[in-house]
Amino acid sequence: DSGVTQTPxxxxxxxxxxxxxxxxxxxxxxxxxxxxxxxxxxxxxxxxYYNGEERAKGNILERFSAQQFPDLxxxxxxSSLELGDSALxxxxxxxxxxGGMYQETQYFGPGTRLxxx
Amino acid sequence: ELxxxxxxxxxxxxxxxxxTIYCNYSTTSDRLYWYRQDPGKSLESLFVLLSxxxxxxxxxxxxxxxxxxxxxxxxITAAVHDLxxxxxxxxxxxxxxxxxAQKLVFGQGTRLTINP
Numbered sequence: 001d002s003g004v005t006q007t008p009x010x011x012x013x014x015x016x017x018x019x020x021x022x023x024x025x026x027x028x029x030x031x032x033x034x035x036x037x038x039x040x041x042x043x044x045x046x047x048x049y050y051n052g053e054e055r056a057k058g059n060i061l062e063r064f065s066a067q068q069f070p071d072l073x074x075x076x077x078x079s080s081l082e083l084g085d086s087a088l089x090x091x092x093x094x095x096x097x098x099g100g101m102y103q104e105t106q107y108f109g110p111g112t113r114l115x116x117x
Numbered sequence: 118e119l120x121x122x123x124x125x126x127x128x129x130x131x132x133x134x135x136x137t138i139y140c141n142y143s144t145t146s147d148r149l150y151w152y153r154q155d156p157g158k159s160l161e162s163l164f165v166l167l168s169x170x171x172x173x174x175x176x177x178x179x180x181x182x183x184x185x186x187x188x189x190x191x192x193i194t195a196a197v198h199d200l201x202x203x204x205x206x207x208x209x210x211x212x213x214x215x216x217x218a219q220k221l222v223f224g225q226g227t228r229l230t231i232n233p
Contacts, residue, residue, distance in 0.1 A: 002159065031217070043160075043205065043223040056218040090159065094219070105150060106221065108160040 003027065004109035006091050012115045018079040021112045025072055025093030031055070032074040033094070033106055034066055038087035049074055081116045088113050119144045119210040123224035131232055133195050138227045140189040140206035148209035149189045150221065151180050153202045160205065163191075196231045203228045 003026035013019055025032050034046040045058035049068035060066075063081075068074045078085060092106040120143040130136050140149070148167055152160040164173045166182035166189060173180050177200065179192045189206055207221040 002161075031219070033219070033221075042225055043207075045220050045222065048219060050217045055215055056220045058220055092160075105162045105165045106219075107162065108152075110159045 002107040002109065004091060004093050004107055006089075006109040006112050008112060009110065010113050010115075012117065013081060014117055015081055015083060017081050017116075018077065019081065019114065021076040021078070021089055021091075021114075023074045023076070023091030023093075023109060025074070025091075026095075026107055029093035029095050029107075030072065031094045031106075032068055032072070033092040034060075034074070034076050035090040035092065035108075036087045037090060037111075041087075043090075046076070078114070083116050086114055086116045119146070119208060119222045121206060121208050121222050121224040123204075123206060123227050125227060126225055127228050127230075129230045129232065130193075130196055132197055135195065136193050138191040138193075138204055138206075138229075140191070140208075140224055142187050142189075142208045142222075144210075145184070145187075146208045146211060147184055148211070149182050150207045150209075151189070151191055152205045152207065154205065154226070155202050163204075193229075198231050198233055201229055201231045 005024045007022045030051045033048045037043045046060040047066050048056040052068050063079050066076045088111045090111045091109045094106045122141045151163040154160050164180040169184040171182045177194045182189045203226045205226045207223045210220040
């Protein structure tokens with residue numbers, strides 16, 4: 001158990017809908033990362049937040065957005081869902097020292113499996 | 118754009134044998150990670166390699182990093198069935214402008230099957 005929690009574990013929805021995935025980082029970790037894992041695209045970095053601010057952006061679609069709240073939990077919002085958005089979505093967290101100059105390894109949550117029908 | 122390639126992508130081996138998984142990356146980085154993923158599960162951190170020549174060992178697994186060759190290896194010694202999993206390497210695409218930014222680019226993964 002990494003200490004990172006994600007809800008829900010499974011989500012089934014229809015095309016065109018909107019869903020929200022939630023992540024709570026390990027205690028004390030300031031950085032949260034979102035990843036998408038699918039058979040055709042592999043494991044892809046989406047976005048990073050550090051202490052409430054966006055820090056790095058990957059291949060995140062415009063239909064997707066994320067935020068990190070003052071209590072450090074994060075949400076990933078996926079809208080206008082398409083069949084191709086079906087994937088496993090992971091959240092990870094890491095401790096970032098003061099000044100953001102150094103990160104330890106990223107610890108991954110159990111993931112949310114999204115199925116778009 | 119940073120690209121990370123692993124080989125082999127599939128590896129079937131017998132218990133007791135030794136083998137090596139290779140991870141090549143295309144641009145300069147001094148931070149490389151190895152993760153393990155069991156089917157349907159999350160990623161488990163195995164090693165963090167932070168400098169040229171770094172070598173780390175845990176049980177039957179040993180990882181090394183050659184930043185000049187842009188190559189990391191994960192060596193498995195005397196494999197046992199419990200090591201069957203998919204192994205990923207990931208390289209930090211350094212952002213020298215934004216403090217605290219970390220973007221990991223993952224390889225395709227190596228699916229390792231160890232047969233009794």
